[in-house]
Amino acid sequence: MNSPWWREAVTYQIYPRSFADADGDGTGDLAGITSRLDYLADLGVDAIWLSPFYPSPQYDYGYDVSDARDVDPVFGTLEDAEALLKEAHELGLKVIIDLIPNHTSSSHPWFIDALAAGPGSPERDRYLFRDGRGPNGDEPPTNWRSVFGQPAWTRVSDGQWYLHMFDREEPDLNWRHPEVIEEFRSVLRWWLDRGVDGFRVDVAHGLVKALRDQRVPEGGEPNSDPAVMYEIGVDDDPMWDHPDVHEIYRDWHKVVSSYPGERMLIAEAWTRAPGDLRGYLRADEFEQAFNFRWLQSHWSAREFTDAIVSTLEALNPSRAWPTWVLSNHDAMRHRTRYGDGAQALARARAATLMMLALPGAAYLYQGEELGLPHVQLPPEHQLDPWAEGGNGRDGCRVPLPWSGEAPPFGFGPGDGQPWLPQPYQWADLTVAAQTGRPGSTLEFYRSALAARRRYAHGDKEVKFLDVPKDVIAFRRGRLTVVINCGATPTPLPRGDVLICSGEPLASELPPDTAAWLLSDE
Ligand code: NOJ
Numbered sequence: 001m002n003s004p005w006w007r008e009a010v011t012y013q014i015y016p017r018s019f020a021d022a023d024g025d026g027t028g029d030l031a032g033i034t035s036r037l038d039y040l041a042d043l044g045v046d047a048i049w050l051s052p053f054y055p056s057p058q059y060d061y062g063y064d065v066s067d068a069r070d071v072d073p074v075f076g077t078l079e080d081a082e083a084l085l086k087e088a089h090e091l092g093l094k095v096i097i098d099l100i101p102n103h104t105s106s107s108h109p110w111f112i113d114a115l116a117a118g119p120g121s122p123e124r125d126r127y128l129f130r131d132g133r134g135p136n137g138d139e140p141p142t143n144w145r146s147v148f149g150q151p152a153w154t155r156v157s158d159g160q161w162y163l164h165m166f167d168r169e170e171p172d173l174n175w176r177h178p179e180v181i182e183e184f185r186s187v188l189r190w191w192l193d194r195g196v197d198g199f200r201v202d203v204a205h206g207l208v209k210a211l212r213d214q215r216v217p218e219g220g221e222p223n224s225d226p227a228v229m230y231e232i233g234v235d236d237d238p239m240w241d242h243p244d245v246h247e248i249y250r251d252w253h254k255v256v257s258s259y260p261g262e263r264m265l266i267a268e269a270w271t272r273a274p275g276d277l278r279g280y281l282r283a284d285e286f287e288q289a290f291n292f293r294w295l296q297s298h299w300s301a302r303e304f305t306d307a308i309v310s311t312l313e314a315l316n317p318s319r320a321w322p323t324w325v326l327s328n329h330d331a332m333r334h335r336t337r338y339g340d341g342a343q344a345l346a347r348a349r350a351a352t353l354m355m356l357a358l359p360g361a362a363y364l365y366q367g368e369e370l371g372l373p374h375v376q377l378p379p380e381h382q383l384d385p386w387a388e389g390g391n392g393r394d395g396c397r398v399p400l401p402w403s404g405e406a407p408p409f410g411f412g413p414g415d416g417q418p419w420l421p422q423p424y425q426w427a428d429l430t431v432a433a434q435t436g437r438p439g440s441t442l443e444f445y446r447s448a449l450a451a452r453r454r455y456a457h458g459d460k461e462v463k464f465l466d467v468p469k470d471v472i473a474f475r476r477g478r479l480t481v482v483i484n485c486g487a488t489p490t491p492l493p494r495g496d497v498l499i500c501s502g503e504p505l506a507s508e509l510p511p512d513t514a515a516w517l518l519s520d521e
Contacts, residue, residue: 004262005094006198006287006361007321008457009046010449013365015329016053016075017061017419018399021412026419028399028411030071030080034087036402039431043369043442044449047094049200051329053081057107059169060385061397063098063202064105068187085195096198096266097191101184101248102206103170111171119160126180127171128163129156130211143213144239147225148386152239165206165224165239167385175207175248184248185255192259199256204249204267204280204289208242226270227296241271249285266290266323274314281320288361291323295331299338299347301470301485308358308472312462321460322360326351327368333396336374343512345371349444349501350483350514354472356452357481357516359460364445367400370429371441381420398422403432444501451499451516455479465493471509483514495519 020032030053040048052062053075062072071081088095104111110126117123119131130141132155140153140161146168153161154168163172173180188199205226214222215236223229224239249265256263264287267280277289293307311322326334326348335348348371356362374395384392399418402410407422409430427433434442456479465473470486473493484490489508495517497504502513509515 004264004287005046006262006264006266008359008361009094010044010356010362010364010452011047011049011094011096012040012043012045013049013051013328013363015051015366015397018397019366020400020402021408021418024412024414024416025074026408026412026416027074029074030076030084032412034080034084037084037087037091037093041091041093043446044453045093045364047096047197048088049096049198049363050098052098052100056105057169059105060167063100064103064107064167064170065100066105066107066109068100069190082194089195094197095195096200096264097196098202099184099187099199100202101173101175102203103164103166103172106169106171114162114171115156118158124160126174126177128174128209128211129160130163132159132161142211142238143216143222145222145224149225152224163209163211165203172209173207175245181248181251185251188252188255192256192263196263197261198264198266198287200266200268201249201286202268204286205241205245205269205271206239207248208244210238210242212238214238226272227292230272235272237272241269241276246279246282246285249280253284253286264288274311278314278318278320281315281318283319288320288323290325290363292325294351294355295325295327295334299351299485301472301483304351304354304483304485305472308462309464312359316460322358323363324355324358324360325363325365326355327365327396328363329365329397330393331396333365333368333372333374335368335371336395344373345441346502346512347485349441350512352445353448353499353501353514353516354481354483356448357456357474357476357479359462359476365396367396369442369445370401370431370434372398372400372426372429375420375423377420383420394420401426401430403430447499455498455516455518467493478518478520480517480519481514482509482517484509484511487511493517 017028019028020036021028022031054065055067055070055072056062056064071078113123131137133139144152146152155161164170217233223234266288267286269280269289280286280289291311297303297307338344338347375398377394382392384394386392398420399411404410405427408418411418434440459477463475467473471484471490473482480493480495489510492509498516498518500515
């Protein structure tokens with residue numbers, strides 16, 4: 001592995017509820033993950049990132065944490081977490097865990113104490129409680145909506161309001177409070193002492209707020225979803241990217257870098273433009289920040305080029321290397337974003353192949369290596385608090401199919417059904433069905449990751465080639481990488497085809513396909 005390990009690592013995101021279920025209760029667990037780590041080592045990834053497994057009432061599927069130093073019984077025990085870490089390290093896999101500092105669960109002892117202690121108490125001061133506006137205080141303190149679309153303030157029985165930028169069961173912490181600051185230092189140490197290699201920091205752009213009304217264009221509505229608000233012209237963001245967040249990360253950097261090994265922090269920071277991520281990537285803050293540009297793009301050479309070029313330009317020149325991600329637990333799977341059926345799968349494979357050639361780190365989301373589509377679930381299975389309007393994130397969280405002809409497809413032992421139903425059609429997409437099958441998406445990912453390890457690293461520079469519209473091609477070291485987003489075949493650049501996401505023709509690249517070519521120059 002290169003040094004530092006994270007710079008060009010491929011990290012595989014595990015959503016613990018939906019990866020593998022060792023105890024057969026229908027929900028994935030840590031023992032299930034440990035039992036499948038050899039699959040991930042064999043796939044050829046360098047690291048895993050675990051979405052939250054902490055005690056939680058699961059209103060937001062674990063992002064509502066009630067104790068950041070333990071494991072929810074549904075996922076196992078602290079010993080299971082330690083066993084997972086040990087086994088992963090023995091297999092040469094690094095382990096990144098999720099840290100959720102913006103909010104706690106409403107079941108966190110601090111919030112329970114805050115409700116009991118009443119207005120003006122030190123307990124309330126750990127959160128963002130405020131009196132309301134209007135004659136009886138019955139208007140919220142600001143006009144904000146939560147990211148999930150509801151009002152961002154909830155009133156409690158004594159008349160005060162508390163802020164929650166996500167679900168109402170996820171009260172926001174007060175990051176001006178010394179106890180909050182000390183608590184998270186201590187949580188970092190708790191997991192660093194147990195050997196974790198890094199933290200994915202949830203909502204890193206949101207910890208400090210300017211509590212004033214959001215200005216909205218005339219006739220518009222307040223909006224706090226960074227994936228949407230800037231697009232629709234709501235560009236006043238008193239809740240995001242406050243300059244004071246950086247002091248917190250400078251402090252954490254000291255904690256993390258005081259440990260041996262190359263421990264790291266990666267920010268989930270939704271900023272207006274890729275260049276704004278630079279602030280988070282200063283030498284004494286985060287090692288990495290997610291770059292969501294490509295994940296937000298449709299199948300289009302123009303959108304892909306924008307995502308790639310703006311990212312590279314934003315970080316160049318700087319010490320920071322980019323990150324790339326096409327799918328995660330919050331977004332429609334890229335296979336489904338690109339259309340339907342076989343064509344969409346071909347496109348997803350092509351985009352992945354191009355992404356894996358770029359300088360920097362790549363993050364894969366569980367199941368993309370199987371070509372899983374986003375599932376349209378019946379209304380009774382749309383459980384996500386963000387699902388209002390019927391379009392939630394459950395569709396990318398359907399449990400993985402491992403083997404067999406019918407659900408639960410080896411997700412758990414026996415016939416017990418998983419927490420979200422798997423489509424019958426997945427019989428053909430299981431790990432067992434795809435292993436060793438020439439041309440399967442799983443074998444394609446294995447080959448692509450092996451080729452990346454061999455040929456796509458070290459060189460930060462990317463040189464774009466002059467190619468027809470709807471095609472993108474670039475050189476990186478000895479590699480030439482080309483993707484055809486158009487409707488007709490395009491000539492292949494010079495070089496020997498090393499790997500192709502589909503079937504290359506003699507001298508042409510078909511539509512919806514990408515290839516890597518190797519040349520000596
Ligand atoms: C971002 C996480 O990825 C998402 O799943 C969660 O709902 C919010 N942050 C709130 O923690």
